[in-house]
Amino acid sequence: MINRSFNGFGQRAPVHTSTCAGTHMRTIAIVSQKGGAGKTTLAIHLATAATADKRSVIVLDADPQATASHWATWRRNEEPEVVDCASPSLLPRKLQQAAELGAELAIIDTPPHADIMARDACKNADLVLIPCRPQAFDLTAVETTAGLVVAVGRPAFVIFMGGPQRAPTTYKEARELIEGAADVAGLGLRVAPVMLTQRAIYHHSTASGRTAPEIEPEGKAAEEVAALWTWTSGQVNLSARSRVNRKRAA
Numbered sequence: 001m002i003n004r005s006f007n008g009f010g011q012r013a014p015v016h017t018s019t020c021a022g023t024h025m026r027t028i029a030i031v032s033q034k035g036g037a038g039k040t041t042l043a044i045h046l047a048t049a050a051t052a053d054k055r056s057v058i059v060l061d062a063d064p065q066a067t068a069s070h071w072a073t074w075r076r077n078e079e080p081e082v083v084d085c086a087s088p089s090l091l092p093r094k095l096q097q098a099a100e101l102g103a104e105l106a107i108i109d110t111p112p113h114a115d116i117m118a119r120d121a122c123k124n125a126d127l128v129l130i131p132c133r134p135q136a137f138d139l140t141a142v143e144t145t146a147g148l149v150v151a152v153g154r155p156a157f158v159i160f161m162g163g164p165q166r167a168p169t170t171y172k173e174a175r176e177l178i179e180g181a182a183d184v185a186g187l188g189l190r191v192a193p194v195m196l197t198q199r200a201i202y203h204h205s206t207a208s209g210r211t212a213p214e215i216e217p218e219g220k221a222a223e224e225v226a227a228l229w230t231w232t233s234g235q236v237n238l239s240a241r242s243r244v245n246r247k248r249a250a
Contacts, residue, residue, distance in 0.1 A: 027107075034141040038113075042129065047059045049225050060091070061086075061109050069082050076209065118149075119152065130161050133163060134171055146182060158190070194224070194232075
């Protein structure tokens with residue numbers, strides 16, 4: 001058990017990790033060239049789900065708007081830890097320090113319209129997630145992001161964010177559009193089988209420094225987040241140790 005702090009590179013709260021010596025830290029980059037795609041919502045919900053699953057997690061806030069860092073302040077520095085990383089040149093060093101301190105998972109929350117940071121985050125990632133709303137303008141923007149991601153040869157998936165709760169046709173058409181265009185362009189991009197739909201609790205919870213499952217542990221949003229973590233952890237070979245959320249009682 002490691003009980004050390006990331007204070008050495010600018011963070012306040014301690015990280016309590018449970019990695020063994022020699023364990024490879026997995027890294028997930030969350031990338032979108034379009035603003036408002038839900039990158040930070042995805043990052044903090046994924047990180048908090050991993051923390052609830054007894055994983056040692058760090059979020060690298062690479063967005064100059066520092067939304068994830070503000071959320072950490074509102075959270076009063078509870079885990080998961082959020083570390084500022086606004087400069088691409090700092091990214092490799094901060095990832096290395098996180099790994100040395102025993103982090104099992106690093107999640108990079110990148111800024112929009114920042115090719116250098118997005119490219120460097122992808123280069124350092126084991127998995128790239130591209131949040132996208134299932135609507136026309138957002139779907140068009142995915143192609144630009146996908147080209148950037150695939151150029152560095154990392155596995156990448158689109159995650160639908162903020163779409164309607166019950167709209168199977170909308171999601172089917174959006175998936176076909178993305179994957180069809182990716183096939184034509186030779187990008188190999190696929191849509192993840194999990195999503196975070198449009199629910200007010202996602203926004204209400206983050207404004208208070210929490211996440212949806214922490215506010216409504218038996219709610220539908222909590223089920224979505226649990227499914228997201230189970231799928232994502234499998235993609236990076238960090239199998240979920242326990243169910244992050246219990247199913248709503250029948």
